[in-house]
Amino acid sequence: MSLATLLILLALWMQGALTLALLFVLGRRRVPLVMEKKIAVRDIALDKSPWPETARKASNAVDNQFQLPVLFAIGIGIALYLGAGWPEAVLAWAFVASRIVHAAIHVTSNHVYRRFFAYAFGFLVLIALWITILVRLVLAFQTV
DSSP states (O other): OOHHHHHHHHHHHHHHHHHHHHHHHHHHHHHHHHHTTSSOHHHHSSOSTTSOHHHHHHHHHHHHTTSHHHHHHHHHHHHHHTTOOHHHHHHHHHHHHHHHHHHHHHHTTOOHHHHHHHHHHHHHHHHHHHHHHHHHHHHHHHTO
């Protein structure tokens, strides 16, 4: 396995670890409220609004991990199949870094403009990754 491939896989692992960490944060913010009967289960069965702001921030951050990161994981799988190299490794880590910043903002200050810039940066990196994949696909067709 090349170093670039290893770094790509580590970036994918880190994205998964981020999601798991956010799920842990979400649990730490929600479970005590239910256990202490500050939130009734029937009130939150279909509606997030009864949760306090800190729990909603964590919930929204978790929800976000099932949007762009899904396209990231699919793209990484395709890229690895096509023989990904250093461009994909750099893009993978740039994407994951943007997601870490985005999530950190989400569960703390939730400053919308800063969060948007982190999101937009990750989105642009993801577009670059998919363009790189397209280039590899076109080059693969030329060798067939």
